[in-house]
Amino acid sequence: MEQVITSSFLEDKLFKLSSFTNDWLTAELTPEESMKLTMIRKEGVPTGVYTTGNLGYIDPKKVRSYFCGECGKEYEGSPELRIYIEFGDERTGRHIIGNYIFLHYEETKLHGILGGPVLEEDAIDIKYIVEDNSGKFIPITRERIEKEIEKAHKRVDDGWKAFSEIREIEKLSKLAGFNFDKKIKELRKYDEDYEFKRYNQPENLKAMVENLSETMSFASFDYLESTGKRDTIEEFLDRLPKLTIPTELKENLKFVINSYTDLYEEALEESKNELRETKESIKREESEIKRLKKLLKYAH
Ligand SMILES: [Zn+2]
DSSP: OOHHHHHHHHHEEEEEEESSOOOOOOOOOOHHHHTTTTOOOTTTOTTTTETTTOOOOGGGGEEEEETTTTTTTTEESSSSEEEEEEETTTTTHHHHHHHHEEEEEEEEEEEEEEEEETTTTTOOOOOEEEEESSSSOOOOOOHHHHHHHHHHHHHHHTTTOHHHHHHHHHHHHHHTTOOOOOHHHHHHHHHHHHHHHHHHHHHHHHHHHHHHHHHTTTOHHHHHTTTTTTHHHHHHHHHHHHOOOOGGGGHHHHHHHHHHHHHHHHHHHHHHHHHHHHHHHHHHHHHHHHHHHHGGGGGG
């Protein structure tokens, strides 16, 4: 009996994989890979969709089609793949060296289809790497660091903090063995000076509120965190009680606060769902244990 179940499971080659709520990839997997999958049991997710679990990187060659929840359509082939390799000293212990994400392009918009960690042992194709902060796949050059410094300056000019960018530039130059101390010091001073101006000059406050409002029109927590913009928002909100906001900025400000609240409400909903699922699975496991214990009598 056991053999029959195993072989029919192994005969399946195409699996629907999902890591977000409404999207999935259909990929051809080996039996070993398919053993690492877990079926998703969630309201709104059709049966037969699996989480990628500890599958690691999925080669686009294995992808046959995908469903984009945002577009509500299924597409042939693989969506675009992007791989980000992290600094060597981060996330150690779990053999995770970075992240990958499959994206569907719809005109100028990007729709995330599936994402997950890249593990040390994964055979990744270098052509999909858009950023390598470890220098292991794509060597870190002086030009790259110069470009990052330029980008950080631009970010400050646009009204954002460059704190995490500066930290990354420091790490990159240390990893590559270049001395950028002087330029980094200048950049830090530029960021700190702007920091002061940011809240004390009306035109900067205006740029900041408008930037925040534009960002919040599409942002998710993941986006805000990965771009370091969450720090900027948090700091702005901390200072808000002491700021004088001009009347013409109040609509924008209201939008920023409301949108940020919405993100928390979504997160709360998600946590509640997870809690409900955990409770259900505890019940299932408890009753399974009871059933198995009862079955023990047949072994006596
Ligand atoms: Zn789409």
